[in-house]
Amino acid sequence: MNKYRKIALDGVITSNPTLKLVLGTCPTLALTTLAMNGIGMGLAVTFVLICSNVIISALRKVIPEQVRIPAFVLIIATFVTIVRLVLDKLLPDIYESLGLYLPLIVVNCIILARAESFASKNNILASACDGLFMGIGFTLALTLMGAVREILGAGSIFGIVLWDFQIGFFSSSAGAFFTYAIFIALFGMSASQISKRRKLKNYSALQAEKHRLAEEAVNNSAEAEQSDACAAKTDNLNGTPRAFGSGTLNDSAAGELKKEA
Amino acid sequence: MTEFILIIVSAVFINNFVVVQFLGICPFLGVSKDFKSALGMGLAVTFVMTLTCLITYPLYCYVLVPLGIEFMEIIVFIFIIASIVQMIEMVLKKFSPTLYNAMGIYLPLITTNCAVLGVAELVIDGGQMASLLGIAESAMNMGYAVLYGLFAGIGFTVAIVIMSGLREKIARNRINKHLSGFPIAMITACFIAMAFYVFALI
Numbered sequence: 001m002n003k004y005r006k007i008a009l010d011g012v013i014t015s016n017p018t019l020k021l022v023l024g025t026c027p028t029l030a031l032t033t034l035a036m037n038g039i040g041m042g043l044a045v046t047f048v049l050i051c052s053n054v055i056i057s058a059l060r061k062v063i064p065e066q067v068r069i070p071a072f073v074l075i076i077a078t079f080v081t082i083v084r085l086v087l088d089k090l091l092p093d094i095y096e097s098l099g100l101y102l103p104l105i106v107v108n109c110i111i112l113a114r115a116e117s118f119a120s121k122n123n124i125l126a127s128a129c130d131g132l133f134m135g136i137g138f139t140l141a142l143t144l145m146g147a148v149r150e151i152l153g154a155g156s157i158f159g160i161v162l163w164d165f166q167i168g169f170f171s172s173s174a175g176a177f178f179t180y181a182i183f184i185a186l187f188g189m190s191a192s193q194i195s196k197r198r199k200l201k202n203y204s205a206l207q208a209e210k211h212r213l214a215e216e217a218v219n220n221s222a223e224a225e226q227s228d229a230c231a232a233k234t235d236n237l238n239g240t241p242r243a244f245g246s247g248t249l250n251d252s253a254a255g256e257l258k259k260e261a
Numbered sequence: 262m263t264e265f266i267l268i269i270v271s272a273v274f275i276n277n278f279v280v281v282q283f284l285g286i287c288p289f290l291g292v293s294k295d296f297k298s299a300l301g302m303g304l305a306v307t308f309v310m311t312l313t314c315l316i317t318y319p320l321y322c323y324v325l326v327p328l329g330i331e332f333m334e335i336i337v338f339i340f341i342i343a344s345i346v347q348m349i350e351m352v353l354k355k356f357s358p359t360l361y362n363a364m365g366i367y368l369p370l371i372t373t374n375c376a377v378l379g380v381a382e383l384v385i386d387g388g389q390m391a392s393l394l395g396i397a398e399s400a401m402n403m404g405y406a407v408l409y410g411l412f413a414g415i416g417f418t419v420a421i422v423i424m425s426g427l428r429e430k431i432a433r434n435r436i437n438k439h440l441s442g443f444p445i446a447m448i449t450a451c452f453i454a455m456a457f458y459v460f461a462l463i
Contacts, residue, residue: 022443025290026375030283070343073372077336085332100282100389103335103382107373109287173281174454181440181447189439 004129011133017110018141019187024110027101028142029176035158038146039139040094044087044102046135048079049111050128056119057127063120072115073106080105110138141183149179268394268405272412274460276393278376279420280453281461285376289421290446292367294432299425302367303418307411309371310380312345313338314410317381318403338381339372346372376417380410423453 017023024045031037055075056063063071084102087095095102105111114134119127147157153171155163169175278284285306292302317338325331350368353361371377383389384406391398394405427449436445 022290023287025286026283029286070340073339073343074336077339081332081335084335100379100382100386104284104375104379106335106339107375107378109373112373172454172458173283174451174458176283177280177447177451177454181444181451184447185437185439185444188444192439 035146038142042139050131053127053131273416284379307414310414318406
């Protein structure tokens with residue numbers, strides 16, 4: 001269970017594909033003008049990621065090492081085609097707004113990176129989990145960025161108009177780069193703050209533990225000394241005569257026997 | 262002639278692949294630390310993009326559409342791009358080892374460059390090309406497709422070379438710990454995008 005918790009944490013926070021690893025930047029920059037686009041793209045990528053991870057993990061012992069990259073790309077391209085056909089029929093609005101970036105999921109680095117570094121080395125269940133949580137991390141980051149850019153750039157959120165105040169910069173391409181840069185910097189900053197605090201907490205916990213251990217050791221040694229002293233005393237009292245009685249007597253007896261012989 | 266100029270201006274400046282359409286951001290951020298490798302990457306991508314358009318456009322129009330299997334486009338295109346890259350690598354290794362040594366490390370990266378698959382997908386989309394180039398949808402032909410591929414590649418090269426020049430300057434400055442690396446590169450890209458935005462006003 002601990003392993004799956006680690007996979008979940010890795011995907012969403014510690015190695016978030018968008019904010020920490022900075023993979024799959026093209027759709028992140030292009031589609032975050034609206035929060036809805038972020039969700040659409042995120043879910044499409046999540047679906048492809050889970051399916052390709054499962055298939056690649058299942059075939060990891062069958063695919064030869066030398067042709068693995070073309071094989072991975074073929075598997076990914078198949079699922080992207082499926083997503084494209086399904087979206088075209090069921091959600092034509094989202095299909096329209098994702099446009100060119102939908103077929104480009106094939107060359108999204110996140111999917112190939114997870115296939116190469118995780119799915120080709122782990123079992124099916126773990127790979128499926130990894131795909132799911134990486135996808136969630138990607139979706140969350142895209143939606144958050146989309147929400148910020150939509151609020152600032154268009155004055156609305158998920159299409160609901162909030163106010164009449166708009167900053168055109170945030171919906172332009174320059175604003176995309178700027179928002180992404182700020183997001184990465186803030187994410188890195190908070191991550192380092194948290195790890196620093198955790199280290200501090202760990203350090204103080206460690207100190208307390210050390211102190212407790214030291215105290216225990218002192219108590220133990222005092223007790224041990226006392227018990228040792230007692231044992232020594234009893235040994236002194238009982239041991240010597242016993243030793244004298246057994247060892248020396250026997251020896252002298254043996255000597256006497258030898259002399260007789 | 263005016264159409265020709267229009268394609269150049271549209272592909273290189275107004276709809277620049279990197280800073281306006283966000284295609285090929287990975288190499289744009291990853292291989293732009295020094296001028297020389299940026300130029301090498303740009304030229305390699307331009308070459309592959311032109312060749313890709315030259316092959317995928319007729320393949321789509323004269324093979325996939327008549328057979329009614331347009332939905333296979335992604336799989337077919339990615340395989341063609343991968344084969345082109347592999348072929349170029351083999352040819353270069355055989356005939357021009359110096360060029361291979363200069364370009365070699367970037368070639369495998371090009372297969373997963375979204376700019377290449379992006380241009381292949383763009384040129385077969387008649388409506389989008391019509392609005393990008395200002396021509397009638399029915400007037401779209403192979404000549405336009407290949408020219409667009411070539412100049413989109415040049416647009417990519419221009420952007421990545423500008424970026425590498427700026428990053429070489431930035432590398433000499435002291436930058437906040439959290440902003441160094443990707444964030445400062447993206448803020449640089451933000452200013453390049455603003456500069457390119459002026460062309461859209463023309």
